[in-house]
Amino acid sequence: MANWYRFSSPQTFYPLAGQMVPWFAGAAVILALVGLYIGFFVAPTDAQQGESYRIIFIHVPASWMSMFIYLVMAGWAAIGLAFNTRLSHMMAAALAPTGALFAFLSLWTGALWGKPTWGTYWVWDARLTSELVLLFLYVGYMALHAAIDDTRRADKACAVLALVGVVNIPIIYFSVQWWNTLHQGASVSVTRAPSMAAVMFAGMLVMVFAFWAYSIAVALARVRAIILERERHAGWVHDLKGAAA
Amino acid sequence: MTWGSAAEFFAMGGYAPYVWGSYVVTALCLIVEPLVVRARRRAALAQLAALEGAARRTANEAAA
Numbered sequence: 001m002a003n004w005y006r007f008s009s010p011q012t013f014y015p016l017a018g019q020m021v022p023w024f025a026g027a028a029v030i031l032a033l034v035g036l037y038i039g040f041f042v043a044p045t046d047a048q049q050g051e052s053y054r055i056i057f058i059h060v061p062a063s064w065m066s067m068f069i070y071l072v073m074a075g076w077a078a079i080g081l082a083f084n085t086r087l088s089h090m091m092a093a094a095l096a097p098t099g100a101l102f103a104f105l106s107l108w109t110g111a112l113w114g115k116p117t118w119g120t121y122w123v124w125d126a127r128l129t130s131e132l133v134l135l136f137l138y139v140g141y142m143a144l145h146a147a148i149d150d151t152r153r154a155d156k157a158c159a160v161l162a163l164v165g166v167v168n169i170p171i172i173y174f175s176v177q178w179w180n181t182l183h184q185g186a187s188v189s190v191t192r193a194p195s196m197a198a199v200m201f202a203g204m205l206v207m208v209f210a211f212w213a214y215s216i217a218v219a220l221a222r223v224r225a226i227i228l229e230r231e232r233h234a235g236w237v238h239d240l241k242g243a244a245a
Numbered sequence: 246m247t248w249g250s251a252a253e254f255f256a257m258g259g260y261a262p263y264v265w266g267s268y269v270v271t272a273l274c275l276i277v278e279p280l281v282v283r284a285r286r287r288a289a290l291a292q293l294a295a296l297e298g299a300a301r302r303t304a305n306e307a308a309a
Contacts, residue, residue, distance in 0.1 A: 050259070051257040052257075052260040055264055101274055101275075105271050109271065112266045214275060221282045222285070229289045229292070237293060238297060
């Protein structure tokens, strides 16, 4: 078996991440182009919503990513707390801004979709409110990290915050079942066939993979910058800089 | 093909501000974020160079 612990050292992970970034970035661009082509040129006009439904191709992927990134971030935070691995905390910190971005995009595209379909940009509905709380959790995580000067203490405090905030994820996910919301129920579920046309679903799925690849690429690029910032007094960083900068 | 003309495509059946408002802002965010990350990396590298410069000066002074 491969020695996975080897990759928990920033020194080993830094060049590995650097090799992976262009692949995921390239995949993100290609998948996005395919997804947009399906979304705008293959998928037909919706019978009820007309063309406004085309927002789905970014709204649903952005919303899913905002929740998924939070779970991954909390997972890294938990590993960091349990094993005291620096790289895990760096990964968590690298994911937070991207998660916040997707939470914002979920709310933004949702507002622009809500206006033509519900007649309002915003409503204090359980789904929308819990997604707003998710955005605040990301922002709170980043603000807390910036507020504590000692990086290792900041890591631990933020890891606890990230873990406590996980409670919000099932609330977002099940909000449309638990409460009477203006937001519609899930169109896609693991247990039954999606309640949307196959081609619309395909376009959406391709965009999900595009956002996924994007998130991996940008998080790996950011963790490399974080490694350079935090390991600036380590000898290996200076050895590497001359060759790879 | 859904669209008869380019104008029809951009009109989005009357929903242009909502559809393009969503897509343009999303595209801008996903273009700007990697640029912000690149700026952060460059700042980190500049800081490293400054640290090395300072270390070299100290070493030179010690030698002199």
